[in-house]
Amino acid sequence: MIKLFVGLGNPGPEYDATRHNAGFWWVDALARELKVSLAMDRSYHGLMARTTALGNTVWLLEPQTFMNLSGKSVGALARFFKIQPSEILVAHDELDIAPGEVKLKFGGSHAGHNGLRDIHAQLGTGDYWRLRLGVGHPGDKSEVVHWVLKKPSLDHRIAIDQCIDRSMKALPQLLAGEMDKATMLIHTSKPPRPKPPRSPAVAPTTPPTIPPLE
Numbered sequence: 494m495i496k497l498f499v500g501l502g503n504p505g506p507e508y509d510a511t512r513h514n515a516g517f518w519w520v521d522a523l524a525r526e527l528k529v530s531l532a533m534d535r536s537y538h539g540l541m542a543r544t545t546a547l548g549n550t551v552w553l554l555e556p557q558t559f560m561n562l563s564g565k566s567v568g569a570l571a572r573f574f575k576i577q578p579s580e581i582l583v584a585h586d587e588l589d590i591a592p593g594e595v596k597l598k599f600g601g602s603h604a605g606h607n608g609l610r611d612i613h614a615q616l617g618t619g620d621y622w623r624l625r626l627g628v629g630h631p632g633d634k635s636e637v638v639h640w641v642l643k644k645p646s647l648d649h650r651i652a653i654d655q656c657i658d659r660s661m662k663a664l665p666q667l668l669a670g671e672m673d674k675a676t677m678l679i680h681t682s683k684p685p686r687p688k689p690p691r692s693p694a695v696a697p698t699t700p701p702t703i704p705p706l707e
Contacts (some may be wrong), residue, residue, distance in 0.1 A: 494670035496580040497552045498523055501571040501608040504557040512586050512628040513641040516649065517555050517607075519584035519626060522657050524553055526664060531555060536573075546668045552576075553658055556608075563608040564615030571616065582622040582667065583612060586641060590627030593652030595660050597676045598623045622672070624660065624679075626653060635645060 500520030501513075514521055524531055524542055529552060530538035539651065540555040545651045552574070556566030572579060580601075585608055590596060603609035613619050629649065631640040659679075666675035 494547075494549060494580065495551075495582045495667045496574075497554060497567075497571060497576050497582070499556070499563075499581060499583045499612075500553045501560060501563055501583060501585040502555065503560050508642070510642075510644045510650075511642050512645050513560060515586040515626040515628055516584040518653070519624065519657050519660070520553055520555050522661060523664070526661050527551070527553070533557065537570040538562075540571075541570070546640050547665075549668070550574075551668065556564035560608045562611055562612035564613070568615030576616050578616050578621040581590065581616075582624055583609065584624040584626060585609065586628045588628060588630045589642070590629075591624055592627050592629050592645065592649040593656050594627040595656045595664075595679055596624060596625045597672075597679045599672070612673065626655065626656065644685065 495524045498520060499525075500516035500518070502508065502515070502517035503511070503513055511515075527542075527544050527546065529542040531542045531649060533539075534541040536553065538675070539557045542553040544551055544553075552570060554566060554570055556563045558565050567581070567583070570576070571578070585606060587596070589604075599622050601623075603613050609619075609623070612621070628641065628645060631637060644650070663675040663678040666672070666678060
């Protein structure tokens with residue numbers, strides 16, 4: 494089962510609505526679902542909540558160390574409560590997935606994501622779960638830093654919020670450790686297809702009047 498749910502982002506109001514904070518948005522939604530409030534805990538360098546679900550203790554964490562030092566917070570909490578890497582789920586922004594889509598994955602590389610990179614280093618392994626929240630790619634590698642630190646368009650933000658809401662349907666499975674079922678639920682929960690625009694009504698044309706021959 495998942496005992497520690499982590500959302501990645503940067504602290505401070507100037508970053509609240511930026512793409513890099515998608516992980517924070519997800520944990521905020523999770524806190525609402527579990528009816529808990531996050532509060533600063535300096536022992537773990539982050540906003541933290543603790544609750545009980547399905548008879549087990551569950552932690553929610555939003556590191557306040559800035560993205561590049563996310564592992565400092567995750568590692569401190571995991572070590573103190575003896576949480577294994579396989580019992581950790583990290584929600585984060587994902588460039589290679591379109592806004593409105595979400596993927597669940599276990600293990601693998603950090604793929605250049607600085608938050609995951611530091612978590613890898615602090616845990617000593619990449620064998621933890623990741624919930625990859627699509628934010629799209631700017632199309633140019635040199636624009637990536639600017640892209641993730643910028644607010645998404647309104648359409649993209651709505652799509653990301655909707656995918657976060659849909660992913661909550663898999664929460665019972667995540668809490669129960671039914672990861673295959675959770676993966677299936679998350680991966681088959683697709684954004685609704687946009688409806689094709691209606692064709693404007695065309696008024697019937699009146700045939701031209703032909704003047705009588707004289």
